[in-house]
Amino acid sequence: AQKVTQAQTEISVVEKEDVTLDCVYETRDTTYYLFWYKQPPSGELVFLIRRNSFDEQNEISGRYSWNFQKSTSSFNFTITASQVVDSAVYFCALFMNTGFQKLVFGTGTRLLVSP
Amino acid sequence: GAGVSQTPSNKVTEKGKYVELRCDPISGHTALYWYRQSLGQGPEFLIYFQGTGAADDSGLPNDRFFAVRPEGSVSTLKIQRTERGDSAVYLCASSPGGTGVTQLGETQYFGPGTRLLVL
Numbered sequence: 001a002q003k004v005t006q007a008q009t010e011i012s013v014v015e016k017e018d019v020t021l022d023c024v025y026e027t028r029d030t031t032y033y034l035f036w037y038k039q040p041p042s043g044e045l046v047f048l049i050r051r052n053s054f055d056e057q058n059e060i061s062g063r064y065s066w067n068f069q070k071s072t073s074s075f076n077f078t079i080t081a082s083q084v085v086d087s088a089v090y091f092c093a094l095f096m097n098t099g100f101q102k103l104v105f106g107t108g109t110r111l112l113v114s115p
Numbered sequence: 116g117a118g119v120s121q122t123p124s125n126k127v128t129e130k131g132k133y134v135e136l137r138c139d140p141i142s143g144h145t146a147l148y149w150y151r152q153s154l155g156q157g158p159e160f161l162i163y164f165q166g167t168g169a170a171d172d173s174g175l176p177n178d179r180f181f182a183v184r185p186e187g188s189v190s191t192l193k194i195q196r197t198e199r200g201d202s203a204v205y206l207c208a209s210s211p212g213g214t215g216v217t218q219l220g221e222t223q224y225f226g227p228g229t230r231l232l233v234l
Contacts, residue, residue, distance in 0.1 A: 004157075031219070032220070033219070033220030035222070037225070042227070043204065043227060043228050043230075044225060044226070044227045044228065045158070045206065045208075045225035046225075047222055047223075047224060047225075050220065050222050052220060091157050091158075093157075095219075095220040101146060101148065101163050101165075101170075101171070101210070101221065101223075102148070102160040102163060102171065102174070103148075103150075103158070103160065103223060104160070105157030105158050105159070106157055107155070107156055107157050108155075108156075108157050
């Protein structure tokens with residue numbers, strides 16, 4: 001079965017703290033894709049990153065970084081020096097490589113960054 | 116360029132009524148998806164179109180739900196005999212929709228959603 005688990009329901013930090021959002025996935029596919037999306041209070045899902053299963057290099061984009069570890073089936077997301085504007089719900093998602101294009105989402109982690 | 120647009124942004128209806136939700140994908144995107152997001156949950160897949168045809172409708176909860184995309188661009192999600200449990204945010208997404216290997220795991224770009232409330 002394809003499944004994504006985001007065990008952290010809500011995280012609260014103070015501005016400038018670093019925070020890591022956890023994502024654990026389950027799949028039997030050898031080729032798969034993982035995504036992170038941000039959903040601010042406005043409601044629109046904003047794409048952050050896409051990673052395929054053959055590329056285990058960690059990625060950094062500004063204050064954002066992602067740690068992909070196939071050995072533990074995890075794809076964790078770290079925000080360095082958090083800002084109030086980072087407050088949102090963050091979703092990790094797994095693409096099902098079954099010939100179709102559906103994304104399986106986790107339940108999301110709500111991040112609250114206070115000034 | 117313009118992103119995915121959805122109308123209406125909010126829809127309030129009464130139990131038993133019929134509703135239509137519209138999605139206008141990013142220009143040139145041939146793949147279109149509908150998801151449903153209940154409060155406190157992640158989006159759940161409903162249906163996927165490649166061009167005009169529904170390539171996967173396995174996520175539609177029952178036969179009250181139906182979606183069309185007659186010209187391969189705009190899509191309409193139709194819900195008959197609405198029930199209170201249908202209340203949710205309905206999200207539409209699109210992706211370029213390449214062929215073969217290039218289509219795998221394409222990034223899906225989401226619209227702002229339609230918030231449906233069934234009273």
